[in-house]
Amino acid sequence: MALYDTLERPLRDLRISVTDRCNFRCTYCMPKEVFGPDYAFLQRSELLTYEEITRIARVFVRLGVEKIRLTGGEPLVRRDLPELVHQLSQIEGLKDLTLTTNGSLLRQQAKALKDAGLKRVTVSLDSLDNEVFQRMNDVGVTVERVLDGIAAADEAGLHPIKINAVVERGVNDHGIVDLARYFKGTGKIVRFIEFMDVGTTNGWEMDRVVPAKEIIERINAELPIEPATPNYRGEVAKRWRYVDGTGEIGVIASITQPFCGDCTRMRLSPEGELFTCLFGARGFDIRSLLRNGASDAELEEAIGRVWRRRADRYSEIRTEATTIPLEKVEMSHIGG
Numbered sequence: 001m002a003l004y005d006t007l008e009r010p011l012r013d014l015r016i017s018v019t020d021r022c023n024f025r026c027t028y029c030m031p032k033e034v035f036g037p038d039y040a041f042l043q044r045s046e047l048l049t050y051e052e053i054t055r056i057a058r059v060f061v062r063l064g065v066e067k068i069r070l071t072g073g074e075p076l077v078r079r080d081l082p083e084l085v086h087q088l089s090q091i092e093g094l095k096d097l098t099l100t101t102n103g104s105l106l107r108q109q110a111k112a113l114k115d116a117g118l119k120r121v122t123v124s125l126d127s128l129d130n131e132v133f134q135r136m137n138d139v140g141v142t143v144e145r146v147l148d149g150i151a152a153a154d155e156a157g158l159h160p161i162k163i164n165a166v167v168e169r170g171v172n173d174h175g176i177v178d179l180a181r182y183f184k185g186t187g188k189i190v191r192f193i194e195f196m197d198v199g200t201t202n203g204w205e206m207d208r209v210v211p212a213k214e215i216i217e218r219i220n221a222e223l224p225i226e227p228a229t230p231n232y233r234g235e236v237a238k239r240w241r242y243v244d245g246t247g248e249i250g251v252i253a254s255i256t257q258p259f260c261g262d263c264t265r266m267r268l269s270p271e272g273e274l275f276t277c278l279f280g281a282r283g284f285d286i287r288s289l290l291r292n293g294a295s296d297a298e299l300e301e302a303i304g305r306v307w308r309r310r311a312d313r314y315s316e317i318r319t320e321a322t323t324i325p326l327e328k329v330e331m332s333h334i335g336g
Contacts, residue, residue, distance in 0.1 A: 089117025106149030212253035
């Protein structure tokens with residue numbers, strides 16, 4: 001059953017945030033000043049159980065979803081995550097099951113995740129410079145620990161591995177080419193992400209954004225690249241391949257080159273709210289339906305209603321007005 005929104009965009013991807021907690025305090029996502037010791041994270045009873053998540057996911061797959069990505073927070077801080085992966089991997093018709101992580105716990109969990117049915121991982125690594133990276137994650141985790149997590153994912157066969165790097169002017173933009181060069185020829189794909197105005201706590205300002213065009217120019221000046229065709233409709237990263245054939249990079253430019261027109265994603269929050277946009281303000285509570293005895297048919301109807309009336313295109317209509325505080329859900333709550 002195919003679902004289309006008001007702009008004729010199909011529902012193809014589901015991003016499931018399994019927790020709002022994280023063991024990092026990245027300045028562009030969960031700054032310590034806000035997410036400190038007294039911050040009220042969700043209680044365990046508020047979280048969807050793995051069985052509830054799997055049931056909802058099964059309904060989504062019947063509605064046309066082909067790919068599920070597990071996010072957070074940091075998904076690997078949720079207990080027994082391989083069990084959820086195993087349950088999701090059994091859903092008939094699901095083509096891709098992947099996970100985004102900061103990599104710090106991958107060494108301990110990569111093999112179990114692969115054995116449970118996870119296909120691949122995306123790891124966040126914003127710099128190869130320890131001083132810069134530790135300043136950005138703000139908890140003292142080293143570059144070496146994340147690289148070791150990436151190595152563990154490699155050994156476990158979680159391929160292909162993608163590396164996400166959020167680029168902030170004056171913070172880590174001087175290391176763009178270093179990151180590209182380090183992973184060039186390894187089969188791993190670095191994706192450079194423009195600093196985004198997600199949520200209301202990360203101090204976003206337009207002058208801290210390094211535009212995709214500039215990122216490409218800097219890399220091309222030292223490591224010649226050329227455009228590559230998208231792998232599929234709705235792919236968030238624009239692909240660039242090395243002219244010498246040693247791999248590719250990607251650039252995610254939701255600020256300067258919005259891709260709302262091809263967005264096929266729905267997001268499920270840890271406590272069971274559906275969001276139709278990363279920059280959304282309010283979600284649809286599907287947990288209440290679930291826990292009040294709704295049938296699968298009723299869940300399908302509710303999800304269909306949410307998607308069919310979807311008209312989100314925040315990035316396309318973004319203006320300087322985005323510097324005015326707006327009510328938006330935090331990225332740490334529903335995943336990137």
